[in-house]
Amino acid sequence: MIQIRTFRAPNDPEACSKFIVGHRKLLEIFGITQITSNRQDWVDDPNTIVILVEHMETKMVYGGARIQMVSERYPLPIQTAIGKYDAKIFDLIKEDEARGGTCEICGLWNSREVAGMGIGSYILSRVGVAIAKQLPVVSLFVLCAPITVKMGLRLGCMVEKKLGNEGLFYYPKDDLVATVMRMKNIDDLSLATETEREKILALRAQPQQTILEKGPKGEYLVKYDLLIPDFDESSQHTIVAL
Known part of the structure; x- marks a missing residue:
């Protein structure tokens, strides 16, 4: 059975190492070596x-993603990636920090073993939006490849057209395009599709559950363990929809 679990990065160095190796291998297949979210200081x-996807028994890692919150020591990967092209990204992040905090979903990948199951294209991003509710943030950012822009729109993110060329940048290489997307209010899922909204709310309401998921390659069981250590209900924010 596949398990998807969450943890603070320093709490499981071995799992982080597996995450890094798997992500790097995938990027190298596409000739990408200088992507900011692949730096290891996180x-x-x-x-x-x-967010780690693994086989419950063998602990083989099939993919994952990260949610990084802004801190004085660690800027968001998106700041490092596009800040040199458009400094307004710093203003947007400061704006959201002043409103209550922000974060970025980044480093999303899945291995070839689970390709076509919908884990990278659906589940990981959905989990990212779901668990953001447990964190002291009001918004989230994501830097999307062209193939994942639809994923962001399904979740209720919007293209941040204040940046770059209507939200578009050439990144991480001159022949590749990336789109900045932003969810200004993680409590407002009105722009998400009905299906995604229901699934996100279900994971928020019950972060520990087993679900029969369905992807292009058929059905499979996923055990979700999405409670983040050291973040309790007292740290969650309730934000009025903008």
Whole structure:
């Protein structure tokens, strides 16, 4: 059975190492070596939450993603990635920090063993939005490849057209395009599709459960363990929809 669990990065160095190796291998297949979210300093950051996809028995890692919160020591990967092209990204992040905190879903990948199951294209991003509710944040950012922009729109994110060329940048290489997307209010899922909204709310209401998921390659069981250590209900924010 596949398990998807969350933890603070410093709490499981071995799992972080597996995450890094798997992510790097996938990027190298596409000739990408200089992507900011692949830097390894996040493993020591307690404000980085790792979402790990693994086989329950063998602990083989099939993929993952991270949610990184802004801190004085660690800027968001998106700041490092596009800040040199458009400094307004710093203003947007400061704006959201002043409103109550922000974060970024980054480093999303899945291995070939689970390709076509919908884990990378659906589940990991959905989990990221779901668990953001447990964190002291009001918004989230994501830097999307062209193939994942639809994923962001399904979840209720919007293209941040104040940046770059209507939200578009050439990154991480001159022949690749990335789109900045932002969810200004993690409590407002009105722009998400009905299906995604229901699934996100279900994971928020019951972060520990087993679900029969369905992807292009058929059905499979997933055990979700999405309670983030050291973040309790007292740290959650209730934000009025903008």
